[in-house]
Amino acid sequence: MEPPLADGRFLGDLGFWVERTPVHEAAQRGESLQLQQLIESGACVNQVTVDSITPLHAASLQGQAQCVQLLLAAGAQVDARNIDGSTPLCDACASGSIECVKLLLSYGAKVNPPLYTASPLHEACMSGSSECVRLLIDVGANLEAHDCHFGTPLHVACAREHLDCVKVLLNAGANVNAAKLHETALHHAAKVKNVDLIQMLVEFGGNIYARDNRGKKPSDYTWSSSAPAKCLEYYEKTPLTLSQLCRVSLRRATGVRGLEKIAKLDIPPRLIDYLSYN
Incomplete structure (x- = not known):
């Protein structure tokens, strides 16, 4: 068991911000004037916490653009990577x-990190920022980055049911049938019971018959007679029109960034x- 600190607490009890510095504090709070003074007085802008959090991580996670600019x-x-492998761009x-994303990219932030961790594009999709998703794709983000x-x-x-982000990804050429343990985006759509999402994925060529590692189709994750179940049942019984099939085939042929x-x-x-x- 780890020894207690001087005040009786254990290191693990202190959480995410153990040993953060005044630079971390100013960056997180967006106190740009104080941050500028600290920098001018010689404070280290690359000091890390025990979780490898830098002041730039702190500012980026809070969307403090002025502080991000000062730190850069x-x-x-x-x-810089924290203990989870996230970069400031991921946090932004x-x-x-x-604004923070643009600043970091202008200073050469890598849009495609080499490790098998959540990429900046994953983070943008989690937050539901379609504007960030679009920008990352424009600068070369890997649409098939796998976490x-x-x-x-x-x-x-x-x-996360971020339909705007889904539309941006699909229009950019993301593989609609990419699998995670054989689970496709349509399986997710069925699980969250989102009919609009199901329809969008099918229109972009989503395979309604795809089976996950449990041998289940998307429709197997819906309640009988529910709206998602009826939607999937309709697509199972009604083939796509010839015009839709042609569109899907041509889009597949044009590949990534086919627009x-x-x-x-x-x-x-x-x-x-x-x-x-x-």
Whole structure:
């Protein structure tokens, strides 16, 4: 058993912010003037807590853009990792702060971290910030980044029922049938009982017959006669129209970021809108 501290508490009792410095405090609270004074007086901007939290993590998680700017300008490590493997960019995406995300990217933050942990795109999907999702995709975020707990960003967005994020991911070319232990986004949609989400995934080519590691289809996770059950039953009995099948096939052929290719096709604007799900 670990020895107690001087005041009788144990290290594990102190939680996330053990040994945080005045720089951490100012960054978290958005006290930019105090932070500037601390930096000018020589305070270290890369001091870490026992959880490897830097002041830049603290500012990013709270969406404190002015503090993020000050820390970066003072030499804060843009891709520092905490004990969970998260970078300040991950934390900025978790806060949904598009301003912090832009600042971090401008200082060279990696959009695709090398470890098998939740990526910035996963965090943006968890927070439901479609603006952050769109920006990350624009700068090259891996749509199929796989986290061992959450699966792909699409799995996360569906599990959290962030339909705007789901639409952005699918339109950018995310694999609608990507599997996490054979569980697809449609399984998530069925579990959260979201009919709009089910319809969107099917329209983008979601496989209603896909089976997870328990051998269950999405419809197996719905209550009989419920709206999600009726929706899935309809799709099981009614094939997609030829126009929808053609759209799904063409979108699959164009691959990731296919919208850019579709926009250049020499076809009527109405067809481009249809292929773009507008």
